[in-house]
Amino acid sequence: SQQGEEDPQALSIQEGENATMNCSYKTSINNLQWYRQNSGRGLVHLILIRSNEREKHSGRLRVTLDTSKKSSSLLITASRAADTASYFCATDPSNYQLIWGAGTKLIIKP
C-alpha cells in the first residue's frame, strides 16, 4: 500500500529560489530515499538517509529526517530549470520492499 505522502503535490517556483518538499510515512523504517523522475522516464536515486541520521547533504540537496514525526523534507537550493521533475520519497519498513509516495511535481520557471 502507498504509505508515503509527499507534500505539496505540485510546486512552481522561480529559477534561483529554494524548493522544499515534504514526505510523511506511517511505519518505522530502516531508511528513507528520495528519487527524481523526469517526465515519463525511469526514476533516479538522489539520496538515502538512514533512520539514525537526522540530516544529509549532497550538492544542492539537503534532506532531513524526523523519525519521531515520521517525516522527511527535501530542500533543493538555488533551483535550476533542469530541476523540473517529479520527486518521490520511498521508505523501507523491511529489507525487500519500498513504500512510495505519490510524488511532488516541481516546475522551475526561468
Added chain:
Amino acid sequence: EAQVTQNPRYLITVTGKKLTVTCSQNMNHEYMSWYRQDPGLGLRQIYYSMNVEVTDKGDVPEGYKVSRKEKRNFPLILESPSPNQTSLYFCASSFPSGTQYFGPGTRLLVL
C-alpha cells in the same frame, strides 16, 4: 555499464493477447521488482523477488505473473491483458535495503 534494461519500450496490443515484458540487470542484485505508474497514483508495486525462485506479491498483482529463474532476469507476464493494464511499467533492482536502479520504462497500451 551498470544498468537495468527493459524490452520492449513501447507496446500496443489487444485485449487477451498474452505478452511478456523482459527485465534484465547486470549488477548482481538479489532484489528485483516491477511497478506500474499511473497518473496521480504514483508507483504501485506489482511483484517483487528477493532472489532466484523467490517471488512475492506487491500491492497490485492481479492479472500479472512473474518468474525468477536466473538472478539477472525478472520477466513480467500478462496472460490476458485488459485495457485497465494500460500503464507505464518499470523494473527495478537493488541490494537489500539499498538504492533501487530503475529501467527506462515500458509504455503499454491495451486496446
